[in-house]
Amino acid sequence: MECVANGLTIAYRREGVGPPVVFLHGAAGDGRIWAPQFADLTDEFTVIAWDEPGAGGSSDLPHDFTLADIADVLAAMLDSLDLGPAHIAGNSWGGTVLLEFYRRHPDRVATLIMIDTYAGWKGSLPADEVRARVAGARMMLSVRDEAVDPTVSGLFASDPPKEVARLLATITADVRPDTLRRELAIMAEADLSDLLPRITVPTLLIWGRNDLRSPLTVAHRFHEVIPDSTLVVIDDAGHLSHLERPEQVNHAVRQFCHAHPPSGSV
Numbered sequence: 386m387e388c389v390a391n392g393l394t395i396a397y398r399r400e401g402v403g404p405p406v407v408f409l410h411g412a413a414g415d416g417r418i419w420a421p422q423f424a425d426l427t428d429e430f431t432v433i434a435w436d437e438p439g440a441g442g443s444s445d446l447p448h449d450f451t452l453a454d455i456a457d458v459l460a461a462m463l464d465s466l467d468l469g470p471a472h473i474a475g476n477s478w479g480g481t482v483l484l485e486f487y488r489r490h491p492d493r494v495a496t497l498i499m500i501d502t503y504a505g506w507k508g509s510l511p512a513d514e515v516r517a518r519v520a521g522a523r524m525m526l527s528v529r530d531e532a533v534d535p536t537v538s539g540l541f542a543s544d545p546p547k548e549v550a551r552l553l554a555t556i557t558a559d560v561r562p563d564t565l566r567r568e569l570a571i572m573a574e575a576d577l578s579d580l581l582p583r584i585t586v587p588t589l590l591i592w593g594r595n596d597l598r599s600p601l602t603v604a605h606r607f608h609e610v611i612p613d614s615t616l617v618v619i620d621d622a623g624h625l626s627h628l629e630r631p632e633q634v635n636h637a638v639r640q641f642c643h644a645h646p647p648s649g650s651v
Contacts, residue, residue: 387442390461391454396442397435397462401427404495404647405468406638408434409459411477412568413560415441418476420552421631426639433471435462437482439564446564452571456486463493470647474498474638476627477598478568481505484577487584495647497588498638499607501596501624505575509603515573522569526562539597541623549628581610588614589641591634593622615641 387396398416400423408419416434426432438458439446447454459482463471473494475483480502487494503509506518545553588611592604601618608616617637622630 388462388465390458390465393438393444393447393458394442395435395438395444395458395462397433398423399431399433399466401429401431403430404642405431405433405471406498406642407463407468407471407473408432409473409475409479409482410434410437410440411475411479412572413565414479414556415559417441417552417556418625418628421628422635422638425631425635429639430472430642431468433466433468435459437479439561439567441559445561446567448563448567450567452482452485452575453489455482456489459486460490460493470495472496472498472638472642472645472647474500475502476500477502477624478572481572481575481577484580485575487586488577488580491586494586496586496641496645497584498591498641499588500591500627500634501593501599503572503575503599503603504577504581504607506572507574508576508578509599509606519569519573522565526566539595539623540625541629542593542595542621545625545629552628581607582612584611584613586613587641587645589637590614590616591619591626591637592616593619593624593626593629595622596624596626598624 386399387394410418415436419434423432436443438444473483480499506515590604590607608614619626619630619633627634
């Protein structure tokens with residue numbers, strides 16, 4: 386499916402009937418990365434996953450786009466779907482987009498679900514770690530074939546299942562390097578930590594215990610400062626816990642969404 390949002394063509398997948406749960410993918414990803422959630426949650430929820438601008442089947446990311454622009458495109462897309470307040474979930478970079486979306490469009494959010502994410506790199510990681518990640522990203526993107534390694538350290542607690550590795554290889558083969566450069570530049574400078582204590586909707590934090598990209602210290606900080614937050618730690622999972630341990634993640638999402646239905650839902 387696709388729609389036009391703020392002048393851009395946005396591809397998305399929508400399945401199921403029930404309260405809406407919207408999933409936002411990480412950098413070097415697209416909506417296909419939520420396949421295990423579509424496979425399990427559509428029996429009770431309307432599950433939606435977009436390809437953000439510059440990813441998957443969506444229009445290229447305009448070169449001057451900011452984090453706020455991306456959040457506004459998401460708002461326009463959801464308006465076109467006439468969903469009302471929704472559960473909004475994001476992994477990694479997608480969680481940073483989620484926070485900016487909440488900052489700018491809180492009336493569209495029933496709950497927040499943050500999965501192994503950041504309040505921007507600057508807002509969650511030590512300065513030396515941010516510098517190291519920026520340097521690493523530049524080196525990766527300078528490689529001639531501009532390939533992205535889907536098994537980068539910290540994404541998984543152990544070797545990913547073959548079907549997950551195949552899915553990631555397919556997705557990363559379609560990554561647009563210009564999009565990834567822009568996402569990483571935005572992430573390196575983003576600091577949304579000031580927003581965390583001002584979140585007023587129920588918030589679910591799902592973290593892989595073995596996440597090396599966004600370590601548990603980030604999750605505990607989020608849990609400490611977000612007033613109405615619940616932390617679920619997934620054993621034997623890394624940064625992509627929703628792929629590595631989908632049963633546990635989906636169970637946590639299902640329970641949380643049942644406990645906090647959007648206004649007007651039965």
